[in-house]
Structure formats: structure tokens, C-alpha cells
Amino acid sequence: MKDSLSLENENYKKIEKVIRYIDENFKEQPKIDEIAQYIGMSKYHLIRVFKEYVGVTPIQFLQSITLNYAKEHLKESKSILDSSLDLGLSSSSRLHDLFVNIIGVTPKEYKELGKNVDIIYGYGSTPFGEALIGFTKRGVSYLGFIDDNKESIFNRFKEIWAKANLIRDDEKAKEYLNKIFVKKEKFDLYVKxxxxxxxxxxxxxxxxxxxxxxxxxxxxxxxxxxxxxxxxxxxxxxxxxxxxxxxxxxxxxxxxxxxxxxxxxxxxxxxxxxxxxxxxxx
Structure with missing residues (x-):
């Protein structure tokens, strides 16, 4: 019967092999079943052992490798679509699973300070203090933390979106903050x-x-x-x-x-x- 150190040594070699496989094949975005079959382990055992050594699952590691590649590749790419295809992703929208997506206002909206844009805003708690959040159908448009400066934070928000239709709704604001800080959901950001x-x-x-x-x-x-x-x-x-x-x-x-x-x-x-x-x- 093998002792624990021998088992750990074998596990380490397998994990090392998995990491090398992911490094060499991340453009093909291999599934967990493919990785498990390659290494000769059940996927559940692979996930458990891999996480013990690396701290994340194999797929999370794969996503990290992909993200790091994308960050460098996007600097040279002519378009997000080119990057997506080269990465083996199905469409440019897949990159939004890795990146928070920023949407800039149109030139007209910029010039008109958000005229006719409906922005719901309100106040709520976060792990880092009270915050004012504003959001539109296109994404989060403001998030500012508050100490003893509630009025100045609101004034800056109002200045940025001077001609927008500001609609206060603290309950919806709290729901939004909960999705961001508790549920860790990803959002488009609508910026000016x-x-x-x-x-x-x-x-x-x-x-x-x-x-x-x-x-x-x-x-x-x-x-x-x-x-x-x-x-x-x-x-x-x-x-x-x-x-x-x-x-x-x-x-x-x-x-x-x-x-x-x-x-x-x-x-x-x-x-x-x-x-x-x-x-x-x-």
C-alpha cells in the first residue's frame, strides 16, 4: 500500500501534466471530459486533486490562461472578432464572459450630456460602505462610495449625466448592488x-x-x-x-x-x- 507522500507525488506529476496539456491546447478550449480522459482520471477526481494543488478547477485555470492570452492578443488584433476566432471561441460575445464590457455613449449622447437617457439610481450598502449606483438598460452608469460626502457624490453623478432622466429607486439600487457584491454577477458598463x-x-x-x-x-x-x-x-x-x-x-x-x-x-x-x-x- 502506497504511503501518502507517494500518492501526493503521483498526483503532483499528473497535475503537472494537466497544466502542460492546458498550456499547449488552450486555443482549442478542451472540455473537462477531454482533460480527464487525457490524464486517465475521472473528472470529479481530477477536479478535486487539481484544486488541492492549484487552488482553482482545471476549467478556471483554462479560463485564466485564455484571459491572459486575450489581454495580450487584443492589443495587436484588428478586431474583437479576429481575437475570438483565434482563441477558438464561438463569437465575439464569448469574450464578454471573461471581460467586463464597457459601452461608451454615442457622440450625440456625449454632447448632449445623456439627454433622454433614463437612469435609475439609488443608495445601498456594499462590503466597502454605502454607495450610490446608477444604471440604465445598457449597463451600470455610475458607482460611487459614500462617507460624509453624500451630497457631493450625488452632485458629481448629476453633473456627468446632467440632461438624463434621473429616476430614484432605492430598492432596485439595493438589488443591483447585491448582484454585484454578493452574487458576483457581471454587468455591462455604460460610460460617458x-x-x-x-x-x-x-x-x-x-x-x-x-x-x-x-x-x-x-x-x-x-x-x-x-x-x-x-x-x-x-x-x-x-x-x-x-x-x-x-x-x-x-x-x-x-x-x-x-x-x-x-x-x-x-x-x-x-x-x-x-x-x-x-x-x-x-
Whole structure:
């Protein structure tokens, strides 16, 4: 009868083989049954053992590999459709399972400050304090955290969407916040900004939870290495907290400065995500 160390050693070799297989075949998006058959294990045993070693299931690992590839590939791709086909995904909409999708207002809506756009808004609790959320049929249009600045947060929301039809409904707002922070559902984000700002906010979505980066790194990622200050300004103008993770960007020195919703909250968000990320890896 084999001792536990021998069994662990065998399991490790199998997991190592699985990871190599996923690395080599992720473009084909293999199913869990295919992976299990390749390694000669039942899929349930494979999932259990893989999670013990890696911290996530094989399919979650596959999605992570795919996402990392997509982040790099999208920089060079002429279209999201090209990226989707190269990744072996069925259509461009499949990428939305991996990314939060940002929808910018039309030029006309931008010029008219959201005229004739219906925005439901309200207040509710989150794990990081009270928040004001606004949302339309096309997605979340505002999310701001509140301390002793409830009036100023609302005024900024109203300024951004100055000509929109603002409809207060705290119950619906609480339902939306519950879906975001408890159920972890993904949402389209309906944003108002310049093309440069929207490109920066999209770049922020590529920063994995539990990690941090710098303004300079973001500038480099959009091929504008001399635009670090402009990047910082665009990040500071983000009007959808948490979902567009501007809290993951620090000064080059590592200082936690420039967070619209409070430096303390930024520190908590960074620490919380780092802890969650560490738990997933352990």
C-alpha cells in the first residue's frame, strides 16, 4: 500500500501534466471530459486533486490562461472578432464572459450630456460602505462610495449625466448592488467619457484582482509612454468605482494617492483583493 507522500507525488506529476496539456491546447478550449480522459482520471477526481494543488478547477485555470492570452492578443488584433476566432471561441460575445464590457455613449449622447437617457439610481450598502449606483438598460452608469460626502457624490453623478432622466429607486439600487457584491454577477458598463478616457478605463479591466500596477505601466500598455499624467487624470475621472478598478493603480513610488473615494478605502480594497487572491492560490 502506497504511503501518502507517494500518492501526493503521483498526483503532483499528473497535475503537472494537466497544466502542460492546458498550456499547449488552450486555443482549442478542451472540455473537462477531454482533460480527464487525457490524464486517465475521472473528472470529479481530477477536479478535486487539481484544486488541492492549484487552488482553482482545471476549467478556471483554462479560463485564466485564455484571459491572459486575450489581454495580450487584443492589443495587436484588428478586431474583437479576429481575437475570438483565434482563441477558438464561438463569437465575439464569448469574450464578454471573461471581460467586463464597457459601452461608451454615442457622440450625440456625449454632447448632449445623456439627454433622454433614463437612469435609475439609488443608495445601498456594499462590503466597502454605502454607495450610490446608477444604471440604465445598457449597463451600470455610475458607482460611487459614500462617507460624509453624500451630497457631493450625488452632485458629481448629476453633473456627468446632467440632461438624463434621473429616476430614484432605492430598492432596485439595493438589488443591483447585491448582484454585484454578493452574487458576483457581471454587468455591462455604460460610460460617458472621451475616447482616451474610455481606452484607459478598458486598460484598467486588464489588471487582475489581487495585483497592482502604476500609471506609467498603464501608459505603456496603451503605447503612450509619455502620457502618464494624462493617464492619471483619466483614471481620476472614472465614475464607476470598483467595477472599473482604478484602486489597483498606484504611483510609481508605490504611494496610494489620488483615490476619489478615500485613501483608506483604496487600501482596504487592495488588501481585500490580495487576501482573496492569496486564498484562491493557497
Amino acid at each position: 467619457g472621451t475616447n482616451f478616457q474610455i481606452n484607459i478605463w478598458k486598460a484598467l479591466l486588464n489588471i487582475p484582482s489581487g495585483t497592482i500596477t502604476t500609471y506609467q505601466d498603464i501608459a505603456n500598455s496603451i503605447n503612450k509612454p509619455k502620457a502618464a499624467r494624462a493617464v492619471a487624470s483619466a483614471i481620476g475621472s472614472n465614475h464607476i468605482g470598483f467595477l472599473i478598478p482604478c484602486h489597483r493603480v498606484l504611483a510609481k513610488s508605490g504611494a496610494m494617492s489620488g483615490y476619489r473615494w478615500g485613501i483608506e478605502r483604496k487600501k482596504i480594497l487592495v488588501a481585500y483583493e490580495a487576501m482573496k487572491s492569496g486564498n484562491q492560490k493557497s
